[in-house]
Amino acid sequence: MTVTRRxxxxxxxxxxxxxxxxxxxxxxxxxxxxxSIRQRYTxxxxxxxxxxxxAGRPLTVTEILDVRPALPPSTAYRxxxxxxxxxxxxxxxxxxxxxxxxxxxxxxxxxxxxxxxDCGSVVDxxxxxRLEDDVTVAAKEVAAATGFRLESHRLDLIGxxxxxx
Ligand SMILES: [Zn+2]
Ligand SMILES: [Zn+2]
Numbered sequence: 001m002t003v004t005r006r007x008x009x010x011x012x013x014x015x016x017x018x019x020x021x022x023x024x025x026x027x028x029x030x031x032x033x034x035x036s037i038r039q040r041y042t043x044x045x046x047x048x049x050x051x052x053x054x055a056g057r058p059l060t061v062t063e064i065l066d067v068r069p070a071l072p073p074s075t076a077y078r079x080x081x082x083x084x085x086x087x088x089x090x091x092x093x094x095x096x097x098x099x100x101x102x103x104x105x106x107x108x109x110x111x112x113x114x115x116x117x118d119c120g121s122v123v124d125x126x127x128x129x130r131l132e133d134d135v136t137v138a139a140k141e142v143a144a145a146t147g148f149r150l151e152s153h154r155l156d157l158i159g160x161x162x163x164x165x
Pocket of ligand 2: 135
């Protein structure tokens with residue numbers, strides 16, 4: 001039996017959570033962020049970042065360990081906490097389930113999530129520019145009215161995925 005390493009197709013369909021630039025740019029950004037808190041970009045941390053790049057959607061720790069079985073869970077948890085502290089990853093909070101992790105939007109790109117209430121799947125999606133413009137205008141109005149200093153927004157669409165409906 002021949003074991004072939006799965007090659008990344010040259011024309012991979014673009015997924016919102018995936019970095020727009022080459023993976024090396026993401027890794028460079030991760031290295032800088034870790035260095036800024038005096039941490040090294042170790043092999044274990046790289047494995048986590050690679051898993052998140054390839055998934056292109058927020059992953060639970062269980063899902064990360066499924067694709068990175070060589071990583072002991074304790075190491076994965078410790079490194080995820082450090083990557084979170086370095087603002088490389090952020091936790092995606094969805095009610096009633098385990099935390100999911102994704103790469104910071106500054107390392108990838110701005111996106112939203114489709115959350116299925118039946119199977120719990122979470123998919124990254126890029127909103128049409130029209131929606132982003134409207135949300136931005138509305139958010140600025142709310143911020144101005146409440147004296148809130150706005151940085152960004154989050155918007156999850158909740159419903160039933162294609163497989164579940
Ligand atoms: Zn579903
Ligand atoms: Zn948005």
